[in-house]
Amino acid sequence: MLEIQNVSVSYGMVKALHAVSMQIQEGTITSIIGSNGAGKTTIINAISAMVPYQGSIVFNGKPLPLKSNQVVRKGIVQVPEGRKVFAGLTVEENLMVGAYTERNRKQLPQLLKQQYALFPRLEERKDQDAGTLSGGEQQMLVICRALMGSPSLLMLDEPSLGLAPIVVREVFETIKRIKENGTTILLVEQNANKSLCMSDYGYVIENGRVILEGKGQDLLSNAKVSEAYLGGKRKPTC
Ligand code: ATP
Numbered sequence: 135m136l137e138i139q140n141v142s143v144s145y146g147m148v149k150a151l152h153a154v155s156m157q158i159q160e161g162t163i164t165s166i167i168g169s170n171g172a173g174k175t176t177i178i179n180a181i182s183a184m185v186p187y188q189g190s191i192v193f194n195g196k197p198l199p200l201k202s203n204q205v206v207r208k209g210i211v212q213v214p215e216g217r218k219v220f221a222g223l224t225v226e227e228n229l230m231v232g233a234y235t236e237r238n239r240k241q242l243p244q245l246l247k248q249q250y251a252l253f254p255r256l257e258e259r260k261d262q263d264a265g266t267l268s269g270g271e272q273q274m275l276v277i278c279r280a281l282m283g284s285p286s287l288l289m290l291d292e293p294s295l296g297l298a299p300i301v302v303r304e305v306f307e308t309i310k311r312i313k314e315n316g317t318t319i320l321l322v323e324q325n326a327n328k329s330l331c332m333s334d335y336g337y338v339i340e341n342g343r344v345i346l347e348g349k350g351q352d353l354l355s356n357a358k359v360s361e362a363y364l365g366g367k368r369k370p371t372c
Pocket residue numbers: 145148149150168169170171172173174175176177
C-alpha cells in the first residue's frame with residue numbers, strides 16, 4: 135500500500151532520517167519503535183508532507199503529493215502526538231472538523247454514528263467542551279476525529295503517551311478494532327511491548343536509520359529489541 139524508499143530528512147544542520155526504506159501492507163498494523171529523537175515522528179511527518187524530504191513515497195502505486203491537504207484527500211490521515219483537541223469546541227464539533235473533504239462532509243451523520251459506535255462515551259459527551267474530557271477520552275476523540283476523514287491509512291503518533299495503564303489498554307483495543315473495520319494502521323510508539331504484540335510487522339529506528347525489521351512476534355523475541363526496548367524481558371507477554 136505504501137512504499138517509502140531512501141527517504142532522508144534534515145532540519146537545517148540536523149540530519150533526522152538517513153535513507154529510510156519501509157513498506158506497509160494493506161490491512162495490517164505496522165509499528166515503528168525507537169527511543170526519543172530516533173526519527174519516528176519525522177517519518178510520519180514526511181508521509182504527511184509536513185516536512186520536505188529526499189527519496190520517494192509511493193501510495194497505491196502513485197507518488198504521494200507534496201501538500202498535506204492533498205495527502206489527506208488521498209486517504210492518509212495523521213493523529214499527531216499530544217492529544218491536540220480544540221479545547222473550546224464541543225466533542226461533536228471536534229469530530230466535524232475531521233470531515234474535512236467535501237465527500238466526507240456529505241456523509242457527516244453516518245461518519246458521526248460510526249465514531250459513536252467505536253467509542254460510545256463520545257456520544258454521551260458530544261455537547262461537552264473537548265477540554266473537559268479526561269486524557270484517555272481526548273485521545274479517543276483525536277483518533278475518531280481522524281477517522282472522520284475516512285482514511286485508508288491511519289497514522290498514530292504515540293497514542294499511549296502519558297496515559298494510565300488501564301486507559302492504554304483501552305486505546306490499544308480500539309486500534310485493533312479500527313484495523314478489523316478495514317483501516318490500515320501505522321503506529322509510532324515508545325511502548326514497544328504493547329505495540330509489537332499487536333503488530334503484523336515492525337521497524338526499529340535508531341539515529342534516523344532502520345536497524346531492524348520483521349514480524350511483530352519475531353521482533354519481540356529478538357535479543358537486541360529485548361535489551362534496548364523491553365527492559366531485558368526475553369519473552370514478553372502479550
Ligand atoms: P520523540 O519520541 O521524542 O518524538 P522521534 O523518534 O519521534 O522522538 P523526531 O521527533 O522525528 O524523533 O526527531 C528526530 C530528530 O530530529 C531529533 O534529533 C530531533 O531533535 C530533530 N528534530 C525534530 N524536529 C525538529 C525541528 N523542527 N527542528 C530541528 N530539529 C528537529
